[in-house]
Amino acid sequence: MSTAQAVKIGIAEMEVVVAPNVIRTCGLGSCVGVVIYDAGKAVAGMAHVMLPHSSMARGGVINAAKYADTAVEALAQLVMAAGGRKGMLKAKMAGGAQMFSFSTAGGDVMGIGARNVEEVKKQLERLHIPVVAEDVGGRNGRTIEFNPQTGVLSIRTATQEIKEI
């Protein structure tokens, strides 16, 4: 009997797992699921990012997992606290779709999927964490699961076959 767990994170949340556990998030639309991992240590963190920049927040306490500009760094810290080694970290990402195509839905949230992807990449680059695989954009929702043991990110959509990157 396996004791491996599938740790599930929700929208605007983040978490870290160590093998044999896997980590998943469901129903990514314009949101981006970003994974930072150290393959040698079989440790991985995932964040379900909603918005590109914390400057979009209107007061209150900022939930770091919600914004790309704060989530990436916070996630890298979490992964390192769980044993990940700086310099050995890699990233994979998925999501950032445009679910609806018309353009009347308020200025700030239009094209948010693409902006989320762009900001996640910018932050990863700033931290020198290479993006080794991605499945972003398009018009489909995605559910993703990362296995820190194998380093495989599997992606499920409503209509297509499961893709592994």
Next chain:
Amino acid sequence: MDDIRNLTGMHIDILREIGNIGAGNAATALSTLLNKKIEMAVPRVQIATFAEMMELIGGPEQVVACVYLRIEGEAPGNMFFVLPPEQAERFVRRMIGDDAFSFQGEAHELGCSALQELGNILAGSYLSALADFTQLNLHPSVPALAIDMIGAVLSFGLLELSRVGDYAILIDTAIYDERRPDESINGHFFLLPDPDSFSIIFRALGVDGL
């Protein structure tokens, strides 16, 4: 609106009444359109974190047919009409008079237009009831359609709210028709007002905002 968790019982009652009036009007429109009686459940007003909200509506992975439109005017927000894809297919078959229609088939575009039009009619009646009730100027954008995971479509409606906090207020009204189980309808209207719209709605109804 500073913190939606400060809503009182009276505020919640008002939001429930909004769901009642709006969806009631839409259910009547649907009854007329399909020439059958459509029932409506008591609206649920849910205040939850985004992740909790996804669980409350059946889990983010559930695939739905979803008509989305933006509410424009004095109290902007987002509205979704959501139903299981096979029921959406049945609606479309009835509307375009083609018993073989499937979203996978060739008539896909016609079917999508029909479903958008249905969403337009229902959302239009929901909003006009709401506008009458509040005396606010509200009008729907052109509807958009997606058949996909509910988390992926509904999260779009959470973006404005997410800028203010980590909680959402969802006004959820189910409509259904149980007399013909083989043709049953089980749709949901989800209304997600923008953060600033709550005070505007409450004020329009003569109740102190937050």
